[in-house]
Amino acid sequence: MEILVCVKRVPMVGGKIVVTADGLSVDTRMTGFTVSPHEECAVEEAVRLTEAHGGSVTVLTLGPPEAADQLRDMLALGASRAVLLETSPGAEWGPIATAAAIADAARDGADSAAFDLLLFGNEAADTCDYQVGVRVAHVLGLPCVTGIKNLSVTPGGAVTARREYRGKEEIFAFSLPAVVTVKEGINLPRYPSLPGRLRAKRAEIGRRVPACRPEGLRAERLHVPEAGRREARILGHGTDAVPALVALLDELGVLS
């Protein structure tokens, strides 16, 4: 089974988001970068599927040259190959252009994708667009389901994908080739092994430079919501604070 997993490099924002002076991006001078959480689980799921069924995992990202770091992290988890769709500084990549570039890379000049399964995260942690995987599926003419928390594939290529919705389980059954977007919780990603890290460090990363095109949705300014800021009233220190805590619980009506 040949699997393509698409991941996104996102800032590791920690406890606070700071917007750059021009109001157009998140200030990342003091942050590291990571792979968006759902997508790390997508890579783990792909590695498990190839461990069970054979085949290999290719991991792909669209981003700046530094996004090669995130590809190496995913190679260390067990992906075999990595492809970087390299972007230039200042280019605004929206979901439509991103999906077109990914679909092009997945086809690699052929009529259809060279993969049985394309995995994505349900949504990127930063832009929360909820759509790149679905758009890729449409370009490639493949069936697609999103938000999956449990995935099984038979050797014959029959897929059963499950998710929860309004307290019930929804089950989708279809055939490969297909596109599936997953959510964190589908698995618990492994820690990279030392041999995995060493292999990832030496691995060659395939590079392409896709063309960007502008989209109808344009961000004009980013800002941190005001309502999120307040200052906590200190009830006390250590166990001395317990009477005040109990009084507060009482006041909020949660003790009865």
Next chain:
Amino acid sequence: MTVLCLIERDGDGAAEASLRALTLARGLAGSADTGEQVLGVAFGDEEAGLAELARYGVSEVHAVRAPELDGYAPQAWARALAGLADQVGASAVVAAGTDHGNEVLAHLGAMTGLPVAAGCCRAWWDGDGRCRLVRQRWAGSLLEDAVLEARLALLGVAPDAVAAEPVPAAPGSVTVHPFRPELAPADLRVRATEAAERDSGASLATARVVVGGGRGVGGAEGFGPLEELAGLLGGALGVSRVVTSEGWRPHRQQVGQTGTRISPELYLACGISGAIQHMAGCASAKHIVAINTDPQAPIMARADYAVIGDLHEVIPALVAAVRSRRQPQG
């Protein structure tokens, strides 16, 4: 011109998330110079619950019905919305930012080649016929002011940013128009079957009290007192992402951007630093109390009350105090 709004069902009525989406749709329609109408779009034969939409300013609902369309099928739903938008000459399609809403809008965007703005908190037409909007990034920890130029604006509504507001005027009646979509076989390749209900963290999402544990709990064996307190208060245990990443607790207990979003009366966050990822999941909590050894932890700027101290001392003492209060006097 008209704004179409997808109405999802929850039990016998319209889903709360769809009523919120309707409220945003009404704001958008009302901002047009010429005045626009909001039309509801529902799927299936069931008409129960559609009458209540009048309270939210809807007088007409298009009910999508096709013999081959039984239950949820994302691409088929999107195809039906595309057909209906053409038929009524819609200027926008609005849907709740639920799993279904986001998924259907993504398909609709893909099949029409149009952009989709997900996570909208507000949307209005400017004087030049462009759609202006505010949308969430980082699950609401950051907001984006954006402009959307498209022949049909496709908008997903953030789940927790808009309140469902009934119209002030006395509601009229709702007329239901059946709509028969033209579906291609490929539109029906993916369709849902529903299995029995399961305990899937829904109790966490709706709990009145949530006791949260983070890295400060220290390990899988440290959650006993937090669970005990949650039990005493009739609430649920929630945890931060590091706790599930370490495998200390199952993912269904995670509160956060990639876990469950909670909206309790009280969130008692113990040993939780307050990462953006976590706070996005508890932004709707009415009161947040933080218990943390570090007075500089980011959560101190987001909590209403704080105890500076070690949860391993404070929580057992709190459990004892709550227990003794419950005991009959004398």
